[in-house]
Structures are given as C-alpha cells and as structure tokens.
Amino acid sequence: MISKPNIFNFATSELSQDAILVWLLIWAESTYKETDNALHQIGQSLLQALLNTKKIKLSTIDSMVIKQQFYKIDIFIELHLKGKKIGIIIEDKVATSSHSNQLEVYLNRIKKLNYDTIVPIYLKTGFQSDFTHEIENGYHPFTLLDLLKVLDCNERSSITNNIFIDYYLYLNNLHVQYQKDKAEYEDYKDTLISKWGWWSWVGFFNDNKERFSAGTGVVPNPRENLLAFYFGGENLEVIYNSNKYKFEPYIDILFSNGNYKISYRLGVKNHPDEDKTIRDYIIDLFAPTLNSYNIDYTKPRFKKGKETIRLLEVKHSSSVKYHNDLIMFLDNIQKALKLFVSKNKVSL
Known part of the structure; x- marks a missing residue:
C-alpha cells in the first residue's frame, strides 16, 4: 500500500x-x-x-x-x-x-x-x-x-x-x-570518533566541559550550524617591533557537516587590526613548544576578525580513535599552550 x-x-x-x-x-x-x-x-x-x-x-x-x-x-x-x-x-x-x-x-x-x-x-x-x-x-x-x-x-x-x-x-x-539522536548521544563512548555525528559530539562536550572548564554552543552558519567547544584560555603578551601586544589564546573544536577541526585561536579584541605579520610571528614563537609536544599543525589562511582569529589548525592524530584518546590529545595540546604562555612571559 x-x-x-x-x-x-x-x-x-x-x-x-x-x-x-x-x-x-x-x-x-x-x-x-x-x-x-x-x-x-x-x-x-x-x-x-x-x-x-x-x-x-x-x-x-x-x-x-x-x-x-x-x-x-x-x-x-x-x-x-x-x-x-x-x-x-x-x-x-x-x-x-x-x-x-x-x-x-x-x-x-x-x-x-x-x-x-x-x-x-x-x-x-x-x-x-x-x-x-x-x-x-x-x-x-x-x-x-x-x-x-x-x-x-x-x-x-x-x-x-x-x-x-x-x-x-x-x-x-x-x-x-x-x-x-538519543542513542547517538548516549553511545558515543563505544563509537569510533570517525563515526561520530552531531549528538555524539554534544555528548562528548557535555561530559567533558567541567574537566576542561570549557564553554559550548551552537554557532549559526548559513550552510550548516557549527557545534563549538572552547577552552584553555590564557593571557599572552608579546613584544613585536618594540610594541607590546596582549592576546587571549585558547583552543576550540568545531564540528559541522560530519567533520571536526581542532584549532588554536587568538582573542584579538585588544588589537582588532592585528595583521598576518604578527600572527606569523606568534606562530614562530609557538613552533618549538608544539614540536616538543609532537603536535602536528598547519597554518591556515589569514582572515581578520574583530574578536578572534585562527592561529593554527591542529592535525588529527591517527592514534585518536575513541573518546579517551581524544581527551588525552586535548590535554596534550592544552599543556603545550600553557607552557608556551609561561615561557614567553620573559618578553613582557
């Protein structure tokens, strides 16, 4: 019928x-x-x-x-x-x-x-x-x-x-x-990250927001909304060309359309006119610390932002298969950020 x-x-x-x-x-x-x-x-x-x-x-x-x-x-x-x-x-x-x-x-x-x-x-x-x-x-x-x-x-x-x-x-x-959707939310721990959907990521974010003192939210997007998880905020001051700059580096995960990206970002509200030159300078300062933590990354195309800019995209690791692997991976990239900020306090 x-x-x-x-x-x-x-x-x-x-x-x-x-x-x-x-x-x-x-x-x-x-x-x-x-x-x-x-x-x-x-x-x-x-x-x-x-x-x-x-x-x-x-x-x-x-x-x-x-x-x-x-x-x-x-x-x-x-x-x-x-x-x-x-x-x-x-x-x-x-x-x-x-x-x-x-x-x-x-x-x-x-x-x-x-x-x-x-x-x-x-x-x-x-x-x-x-x-x-x-x-x-x-x-x-x-x-x-x-x-x-x-x-x-x-x-x-x-x-x-x-x-x-x-x-x-x-x-x-x-x-x-x-x-x-309910099953996806509840069963993410037993599912490969490569198979996670929207509600899997919501489950992971909700379960780990206290551990990372993270914020979560949905970012409106014309194509498809983004699911965001952001944490690890620090205060960074650098001297460049005899000028002092204050930034707020942090880490975020964005999920949409079946894909996720982990990035280091810079809060730039104190310097909304910050350009590619100083962004690249900060990347050069950060690189030795990232290498010491075996963190692979790519430098994204520079795009100005009033509040934040993307500093680096962290490459996915083949060892990150399940939720516990991801937690360890995020711990590692957060430790790298903390060390980078502490080491660069000498240049204030």
Missing part, C-alpha cells in the same frame, strides 16, 4: 507546529464536544497534561483564549477555572533550543499581568540532551514523548480527522529520529 503525502513532512517550521497545537487545544472547549468527542477528549488531555506541571486539575472551563505571538510568546493561553485566572506560556521548539534570556523575558512579562497561576512550558519535539537552562528559568520541559503519550490514547483509534491522523503519523516518524 502506497502511503499518501503528509502535509507535516513539508510544514516543518515551529509556526506550523504552533498552529496544530493551538488547533488541538481549542478542541478542549465543551463547545466542540458534540462535534467530535474523541478530539475533544484529546484536547482536554493535552490541556490537563500542561496543567499537571503545576498540579492543577482541569475542571469545567469557564473561558479560554489562545493567542499566538502574544508578547512574542509562541502560544499563550488565558484559562479561567473556578474563578481562577491561569496563564499558560508555551515556548515551542522543533530542532532549535532556547537562546539568550528569551524565556526569562517572556515569564517576566506575564508576571506583570496578575495571573493567579502561571504555567511556563518549554515544548520540544526534537531531541535535547539537557534542559538545565530551561528549568533554571522556571519552565517545565514537555518533550515529544510527553506529547505522544497524550495523543496515543484510547480515543485515537476512533478519530477520522485527517489533520490529526497526519500529525500523529508525523510525530511517530519524528520519534524514530528522536531515538536515533
């Missing part, structure tokens, strides 16, 4: 998901019980699942207003139950994660509106390994598994509505990818 095209395979944006979630929630109103009781029950179940995060029992709905992009919030629900005014914030993410202080801003805006209870929800249908940021900002994670649990109920079998059926099938296909 040939499966029919599913609209949600094409309507994959967060705005599309906002629309279907609003559509499902509207069915919770008693007005629609006679129209389609099964969809009404699912709408009620979804609303109850959201309220459960604040241990609120769904009773008869006195009134409900659902708004999209209210104060830039993806979905906002004003719900009146037994004389209580409840505000439900839903920040809806598909593949991306929350950024900057947007969650805090949304919650603070709603706090000014005098609701009896606020229910902040962070709804994520793609795999996400860590919800610390969202929880610290007062939001309850609501995952793909939570959503499927609501939709995969006794009433589902009697629903003939094509919108619901297509969305349910789409989420089940999404669940297959979710499980793959």
Whole structure:
C-alpha cells in the first residue's frame, strides 16, 4: 500500500507546529464536544497534561483564549477555572533550543499581568540532551514523548480527522529520529570518533566541559550550524617591533557537516587590526613548544576578525580513535599552550 503525502513532512517550521497545537487545544472547549468527542477528549488531555506541571486539575472551563505571538510568546493561553485566572506560556521548539534570556523575558512579562497561576512550558519535539537552562528559568520541559503519550490514547483509534491522523503519523516518524539522536548521544563512548555525528559530539562536550572548564554552543552558519567547544584560555603578551601586544589564546573544536577541526585561536579584541605579520610571528614563537609536544599543525589562511582569529589548525592524530584518546590529545595540546604562555612571559 502506497502511503499518501503528509502535509507535516513539508510544514516543518515551529509556526506550523504552533498552529496544530493551538488547533488541538481549542478542541478542549465543551463547545466542540458534540462535534467530535474523541478530539475533544484529546484536547482536554493535552490541556490537563500542561496543567499537571503545576498540579492543577482541569475542571469545567469557564473561558479560554489562545493567542499566538502574544508578547512574542509562541502560544499563550488565558484559562479561567473556578474563578481562577491561569496563564499558560508555551515556548515551542522543533530542532532549535532556547537562546539568550528569551524565556526569562517572556515569564517576566506575564508576571506583570496578575495571573493567579502561571504555567511556563518549554515544548520540544526534537531531541535535547539537557534542559538545565530551561528549568533554571522556571519552565517545565514537555518533550515529544510527553506529547505522544497524550495523543496515543484510547480515543485515537476512533478519530477520522485527517489533520490529526497526519500529525500523529508525523510525530511517530519524528520519534524514530528522536531515538536515533538519543542513542547517538548516549553511545558515543563505544563509537569510533570517525563515526561520530552531531549528538555524539554534544555528548562528548557535555561530559567533558567541567574537566576542561570549557564553554559550548551552537554557532549559526548559513550552510550548516557549527557545534563549538572552547577552552584553555590564557593571557599572552608579546613584544613585536618594540610594541607590546596582549592576546587571549585558547583552543576550540568545531564540528559541522560530519567533520571536526581542532584549532588554536587568538582573542584579538585588544588589537582588532592585528595583521598576518604578527600572527606569523606568534606562530614562530609557538613552533618549538608544539614540536616538543609532537603536535602536528598547519597554518591556515589569514582572515581578520574583530574578536578572534585562527592561529593554527591542529592535525588529527591517527592514534585518536575513541573518546579517551581524544581527551588525552586535548590535554596534550592544552599543556603545550600553557607552557608556551609561561615561557614567553620573559618578553613582557
């Protein structure tokens, strides 16, 4: 049997998901019980699942207003139950994660509106390994598994509505990818680095950020986002042509499109006009230390940067096959940087 095209395979944006979630929630109103009781029950179940995060029992709905992009919030629900005014914030993410202080801003805006209870929800249908940021900002994670649990109920079998059926099938296909991403994240230690994907690197970075006092993040890129891990920051001062220069060398790993690069970089915010000549001078100073640590490297094409520039690319070592090998390798290149900085303090 040939499966029919599913609209949600094409309507994959967060705005599309906002629309279907609003559509499902509207069915919770008693007005629609006679129209389609099964969809009404699912709408009620979804609303109850959201309220459960604040241990609120769904009773008869006195009134409900659902708004999209209210104060830039993806979905906002004003719900009146037994004389209580409840505000439900839903920040809806598909593949991306929350950024900057947007969650805090949304919650603070709603706090000014005098609701009896606020229910902040962070709804994520793609795999996400860590919800610390969202929880610290007062939001309850609501995952793909939570959503499927609501939709995969006794009433589902009697629903003939094509919108619901297509969305349910789409989420089940999404669940297959979710499980793959989760397995990739959890199993990276037993996988060759050459086989690592995005979530393998996320797993490695998360497990080792404390060891290296590292920062991690996603760097937006027109072609494909970059996954970054940066650590080992030092303060370096060099004298060149009788002038003193201050730089902040550090190490980073960038992963994208199936490839990773390890580099030494220079923070140049004190000298944004720094040119290739002094970059090459620093490389010449660094070279003996790198050689003593048996670190192979290449000198990349010079490219100016306002904040940082790439100093050197560290060549991959054939001995680095699994995660423990990589940890030892990173330890080694960090030791080389520390020694280089300490040796060059004499030129201050």
